[in-house]
Amino acid sequence: MKFPYTCIFIICLLCAFSATAQVCSLTISGKVMDDNGSLPGATIAIKGTTQVTATDADGNFRLVGICQGSVTLQISYIGFQTKEYRLNLRRDEQLSIQLQADAKQLGEVVLRVSRVGNTPVQSISVLEMQDLEKTRGQSLGEALKIIPGLNSIQTGPTISKPVIHGLHSNRIVIYNAGVRQEGQQWGSEHAPEIDPFIANRIIVVKGAASVMYGADALGGVILVEPEHLHYGDGTTGNLYMLGLTNGRQGIVSGNLEGSPFKNFRMRFQGTLREAGNARTPNYFLANTGIKEANAALIMGYQKERFKTEFYGSVFTSKIGIFQGSHIGNLTELRQVFERGEPFLQPGFTYAIERPNQDVTHFILKSESHYVFDGLGKLCLQYAWQQNKRSEFDLHKPFNDSLAALNKPQLAFDLTTQTLDILLEHNPIGRINGKIGVNGIFQQNFYDGRFLIPFFDSYAAGAYIIERLNTQKWDFEVGLRADYKYMVTTLRENNQIINPDFNFSSVSGTLGATHRLNEKTSLQATVARAWRAPSINELFTDGVHHGSASYEKGDRNLKEEQAFNFTTGINYQSERFSVDAGMYLNFIDDYIYLKPLPDPVLSLRGAFPAFEYTQVDARFFGGDFTSKIKLIGNLDLISKFSFVRAKNTETNIFLELIPADKLSNTLSLELRDTKTFTNTSLEFTGTWVGKQNLVNEASDFVPPPAAYALFNVDINSTVQLGKQSVLFGFSVQNLFNTRYRDYLNRFRYFADDTGINAAFKLQIPFGKSNN
């Protein structure tokens, strides 16, 4: 499997597009204002270049074709001193520039620049490159756990689904390279089909964000953003090599970017990953290996006001499911739990047996934009994606001819097409914003055992989101309307039937940020979001062998509606910074699995029965981060998060809610030397409490005890002659502590994974012009 990839790499290298003339592609736009409103005739220049422009009658300006990297803007106006503003330009920026006359000195001016982002006025966490480097080797779900308020629902060491503020699966939305990722996300053992190496930056919007990101975003949104194409730059690339001791995991990932001719740019990215049986402190977990091969290609053309980019990616994985997790019935589940450790404890192997999953995800995307003079930026995006999932049960069919086919017992094939048209209009007065429409067409097929039906689903949405920026305040208002029609095909009592469904909703958002002073800002939002019931909630009918429970859907379920209130405070000074946020999320008609009084009897034994039903729920919680400079370059970073979630009709706690979590990191930055630069040492202790707030009727065994884990992380850039190499060494679960986590579904059967040391190497190559 490694051979073809090596081939592709070499071919790409041979194509060796040499560095061409510099074509820079980024845009800085925005508005200049003074106390009296917009300021026409102000001059904006880029220092050290000939690029210069003046604001129009409304104070708007736009500079195009700017190179990536450090840029200094010079802003001047008659009667005022010229002011400079430096920014590290990585993507198109929209700025709100305030010139304020200094009251004390005539002619003096105070400059205030705020970046008008594309993300909402809301609680946002961003993982930049240096954060991501530390999480290399982890799946997306695991990597995100360093953000307070984020957890993951695990199915053993290989499957990890992100949880934001206690909500997960279909209640959060993931955008992969600008495409709304559509897989079979309803399954708790269905991890997002994303190669974490694709990300150059991950943005997490915590809280309801349906207006901008569409239905389902009740809990939040995860934006996985690849690196922008560096138009006009030389041929560059990176090679990553990682080795992790637990599961004896090896990862090779690389990217190569270049331009065969002017205005054009392309990048290829690929990752191979293989791990065998994971190990707990005392034993190996049978059949927990993983094999992954991913590739992505981005091509772009950019000229003046026009840009078009094509993106294609393939994600393939084969995941072993721990054999001890297939449970025949409730009696057996109790026996397994009482035994305390798995019956089957084999040695190490890379081989993947039954049960296992085979998942493939394809994305093709075309994205273009054109900047119109009097209007703004018009963007158009079409994406096609296909998710294929095959699940092989532990048991082969008894029938020999069926067994010989070796077909998966469950197979799903979901194709999604999305079309987005978006106008980022030119500022009107102090107001920036965008108007968009969006359409989604989905088709789902299955083969093998029935779990969810065939369906065709059509959804359309239209939205507007506007933001007013003043010196001390940012206000944001958004409104969205959505409609969804779905027609299903299934067999019932030997008849083929076609139940159909209509869902619709209006979402809204209202947010404000207030800058009290240079160091402190406050933020508050109210948002309304919605979610249509997912296909399994409507139709599932059968036994889940991972939890030995019988689950039944309900075709009469309605839309879920969330009212989300968030508030936050941010303080930053030289020695101390704090970021604290609280939220309150009311979800009307929250869909959940209600335990039924009587178990379902069958020839397989008795199964506790659950039915999807709707109640009103309330999620309340908070996330806190603080950073204190202790001495010199030694920092203490503390993070704490908690969630409380209740069914407000019965006042009973909801299940699968993360326990309280506290982590403390001692971070030491060493002084740069000739050979070693950016050297950091980190020691982290994480404590996860026991989830005492549970409804005992909804679970078979009590939640596991609290635990504490320790990690170390060492990173450095080493200069070897002309070549710089990034080295990383980390150890997770340093003391090989035995523990079980409430959100890991394998807690019934086995301990969580033990010590895991990782050796990481990143070799950047090629010549950058910047």
Added chain:
Amino acid sequence: MKKNLFKFLLILATIGIIANTGCKKKQLPDDEEELITTIKMNFKNTATNAVTTFTARDLDGEGGNPPVIDNISLLANANYELTLEFLNESVNPPEDITEEIEEEADDHLVIFKKSTSINISFNITDRDSKNLPVGLKSTVATGAISNGTITVLLKHQPGVKNGQEAPGSVDYEVTFNVNLTN
């Protein structure tokens, strides 16, 4: 600029074409799932050669209607030969799965459990290739008049069968009420 605008419209048109041709049609798959709907217990009285059959049947699988399970009635102080049959009666004609279990005897084991109140004992007579019990055939000895339950378990133990109940997972588990009478 006009040229670029033209390109933009061209892309829009291409997308429209792709979107219109992207629709697929497929046939709903047959319900081909393999189901064991019926477990038959055939008791042959070794003295009289009379055969009595008791059945546990769940034609619609898990969920829906609960299984219908016969009450087993046997003579006290008697000896029986017991054979088990596993059938899929949801298809026509019914499919006999017993043979398939016999073929995979190395991976399967039938376990009989009884409540303390009843005077009955089971002795498995059939053996797999490793000379471990299988349980599709056994001899049954009954004692004095009594009532209680017996539970029949089919365990799936691929590669881990050792003659004991513990390894592997439960495929089927049925509990019958039993009366021993004169």
